[in-house]
Amino acid sequence: MADCKDCLHFRRVVGGTVWKRRTGCYHPDLMEQAQSDPALRAQEVPGNHVKLNLRGDCAKFDGGSRRGSLISRLIGVLRA
Secondary structure (H helix, E strand, O other): OOOHHHOOOEEOOOOOOOOOOOOEEOOOOOOOEOOOOHHHHHHOEOEOHHHHOOOOOOOOOOOOOOOOOHHHHHHHHHHO
């Protein structure tokens, strides 16, 4: 069973506007509105992760290793 929170393409953006979804699936094939210019990334609308993964079998699920937070990476470097 695929959980959206474990996918590489899932992003949770705090804040945003009421009329535009900010949290969701940022896979290029599943986004509602994608921008090719990096300066326009704020205008992107991700796919609705609840509807895409309704049965828990998302076709684009990529559960690869997620990059740790900056603090956890710094602690790892200091321990080595």
